[in-house]
Amino acid sequence: MSATDWLILALRVLIPLGVILTVVPMLGWAERRGAGLIQDRPGPNRVGPFGLLQLPVDAVKFFFKEDVIPTKSDRVLYVLAPGIAVFSALTTFAVIPYGASLPVAGRDIPLIGAELSIGVLYVFALTSLSVYGIVLAGWASNNKFSLMGGLRSSAQIISYELAMTTAAAGVILSSSSLRLPDIVSAQERLWLGFFPRWNVVPQFLGFVVFFVSTFAETNRVPFDLPEADAELVGGYHTEYSAMKFAMFMMAEYVNIVVACALTVTLFFGGWSLPGFHPQGVGGAILSILIFSAKTLFFVLVFIWVRWTLPRFRYDQLMRIGWKALLPLALVNLLWVAGLITMRWL
């Protein structure tokens, strides 16, 4: 493999992976400082400047903690479950375009892990697989609370998957393609010369449904009853300690980053800005920065919502998913179909 091939491998695979794995501890820090800000208290500020070293220190602590595997648990599945959760969270990022094409040594490298013809469907397939991580964790722990928490959590995820997929179907319909680079390109054009054709404007309902569903998919407040501390002891990760627990937490944060990146790509134009046509290496780097800024904004919204809203009861949660969000997503689909028929889109 030549130097160019290594560079392409790094750009398309290694760098996104490395960036996500580095962002996750920063996200943990941002969460705790943000919590402090909202709750009018300092947050971690003793370990390193502004508490920045708190998360690396926590990681070291997790690494050295005693790894307890309950005796009557199913050992293979117990160890496998956090792995499945992290795996499905990380591989989802492979299809998200995080920048414009980068010209290197005469070739244009698309800044995306894999350009699949099925694009968005790949993301939903991996979301379906992430359910197994949770169900297996709950069942393999040999603990009634874990089992109930695991079943509730997975029922929640598969219910909100429907609303999420139907909201995304509106975007797929307006972009006439399942491929995420095509969806980004469809949002690059302008209305009336200056307004970007971001999908959030004609499909605002779809955006709301999608964004709320991602909260439920990532088990975040206000939909985090299955893993809330005061409720089911800890839900599916009750019996997990040390590194495996850390892997579940990491999977949750990676899911948040990926969900925000997906929202940005589907509804807010991905790496594009109105009137900005990226040229060459500088343009590509600028597009990466734009994408990162947009994703960061939504991640901060996730953190903001967590420390602001109370959580839903489980039956309220399921009712919202089936009786409110799914019909709204279907209405959005009809609306988009109508817009396309009238040639306004």
Add this chain to the structure above:
Amino acid sequence: MIGSIPLGDVLLASGALFTIGLAGALLRRSAISIFLSIEVMMNAANLALIGYGSAMGTREGQIIVFFIIAIAAAEASVGLAIFVALFRHKETIDVNKINLLKW
């Protein structure tokens, strides 16, 4: 992207999968395991359909498999509802014990 895969390979895989599913349906006693084996048999048929569809150069095979998967979803939900109702009454899903309609 996709090169050529000999049809013989596809059919052999499909046949072996079907035979294994048949063995499971004949030899297992739990009703859910029998149902699972039937699903495996259906997937073996799906593989053969897609293999032939690809061999003929059309997409009809994929369309038919699309319908089969949707029908399998409907059938699985109704079948599992039946099992749940059955279990509530008989406390078992061993098919040797569910024999009220036997001669």
Add this chain to the structure above:
Amino acid sequence: MTMERLVFDGAAALTILFAGLMVVHPHPVKSVLAVVVSFFGLAVCYVMLSAPFIAAIQVIVYAGAILVLFLFVLMLLNVGEETREREPRPIQRWLSAVALLVFSGMLLGLLRAYGASAPRSLPAVSGDIAPLARLLFSRYLLPFEALSILLLAALVGAFVLAQREKSS
């Protein structure tokens, strides 16, 4: 022996291996998990046969929804291992073995007889989704709409069947 054929053979072997594990393992939950891996291998086979859409549908619907439903039912009903308290009558085992042998023989015979006239190798069909959708919404529109009615019927049926009896 091209790379594609190698990947296909590997995925098919994985599928068959885990399907075999499903048949052999006594605990139903482990069986279902073996089938999940098996279906995932099948999805890889579909991708190799130029059917990426069906591969995605297989993972989303079959491995990600139907088998999760199986797991839910198994976990909620707390179905244990298949006990060997009473051996099935030996005649059942013998008849099953005979049936399997006959069936395998038929299958191999058919493959040998008609396999010669089958296309030697598969020409490449492109993995585009748009032609598939066009076909689905033009020639196969009626089955598509009928399918939605079927799913509605299944939904209502499952709901009615799983209801607890009202104690009157």
